[in-house]
Amino acid sequence: MPVRKAAHAGSWYTDSGPNLSRQLDFWLNQADLIHGPARAIIAPHAGYQYCGACGGHAYRQISPVVVRRIFILGPSHHVRLSGCALSSAQKYETPLYDLTVDRQVNADLEMTGQFEWMDMDTDENEHSIEMHLPYIAKVMEDYKSQFTILPILIGSLSPDKEACYGRILSTYLADPQNLFIISSDFCHWGHRFRYTYYDRSFGNIHQSIEGLDRMGMDIIENLNPTEFTNYLKKYGNTICGRHPIGVLLQAVQEILRNDQTQNASFKFLKYAQSSQCRNMNDSSVSYASGALVFE
Template identity: 85%
Template sequence: MPVRKAVHAGSWYSDSGPELSRQLDYWLNQADVTHGPARAIIAPHAGYQYCGACGGHAYRQISPVVVQKIFILGPSHHVRLTGCALSAVKKYKTPLYDLNIDTAVNKELEMTGQFEWMDVDTDENEHSIEMHLPYIAKVMENYKNQFTIIPILVGSLTPDREAYYGRILSSYLADPKNLFVISSDFCHWGQRFRFTHYDRSYGSIYQSIEGLDRLGMSIIENLNPTEFTNYLKKYGNTICGRHPIGILLQAIQELLRNDNSQNVSLKFLRYAQSSQCRNMNDSSVSYASAALVIE
């Protein structure tokens, strides 16, 4: 089985292990544990110069001593999928150290008949999973031989398909030794993204973008997948990880159906924008980090 290269190292993030480690340390140290230990996080997947600091607030909520398996759900940007795909490689390289794929869990998921396999080219062309690997490696560095990862590429799913995958993955979410990483940026605003929604009641364009994002973040915190679907239909907000988020919300609902005595709380901890849009020729991407606690 081949090894997936760290394709975006040297461009989207540093390809120097020591330099990358220092950067990640800095961003993690800028954050506090305010909503943890996390059983799932939502964090961005852009170049670290834009979103590295924001992502640190999500990764700071992880308790590495308990984590043994890490599920990474990233949206597909380049390949049209109507379902979800598993990685066919053995390891993912990072500038820090290699991360091992959990082949046993992959086999379990394959047995459901609902997952396909992504080839190495598809895997390496996609950034939504890769951008989380250095952070995972850093947070787990004292336990590097004691955990595995399960990368899952998520396609364009209907709400019913999100619910189906949520039911499949809910049993894994129920296990406190498992962590879910949900990869998503938030609003992609500007003519190049074909999205220029502007509610002038907020003031400047960047304030309107933040208002729209925060409305979506509040709905996600409510843990209601139908409400989130309706929000996306109404506003068309270009949240690229909407389907991975939808799967997480559905998995949480399945968890609560099986045991409604659990206290489940999802909170957003940090919000940022790549730049502040002030006129219709500007563009920006938004980033948000959240953590899910189950008690």
């Protein structure tokens, strides 16, 4: 049985199960349930010392009693993909317990002809999906034998491709027993990221970064995929999960087109930065957590 190792445990987050459990409990308890039960969340994927607390605000909105299948859409950082790739593993290790991949849905998605497979090396080198697995394991620990996961690695998609995958996945998003986790950090700012946009009208650099991020966050809350694409073209904001976010927005719009009785609401709950940039030699990464509900 192919098992995907917890390759970043012991570096990006602790490999001690008891310590990890306590840490995640603490962050979840710091957050309030104010926009749930979530059908989808956006949460960051950096090292937990930077973004673990921020992520807790999104995971707090999940109702584990209803969730039976969890889709994790993560951007590809190391391998160039023009589409989306499914996991070839059957289980994913975490320091808490192993998570089981839904092989039936994997097969159903493969039948669409729109998905490829990622090999184990690609999977284990990538962090965007793995960083969500401990949080999933923690939130679902009382139902550990009653749910499966669907890791999907998202490549560099055109708007038309985002719409294509959004249509395919909208069927699953429409099911209240399915949860979508969208893995994304927000602005990567500094010379090392080759991005130094600075609008001085905001004040300090870190305030300009926040203003830019919040502009994008407002568009996401409006659930408008075209406006989000235009925002990215205009400002070039280095949101690494922009394509998973685009797929989610397209899936929501597909659901709303097909069912006029549905009402969707997305709300961001927490924003943070790894550091506050004050001069052009500084750098930072931004994090945002939010939740989507259908009413």
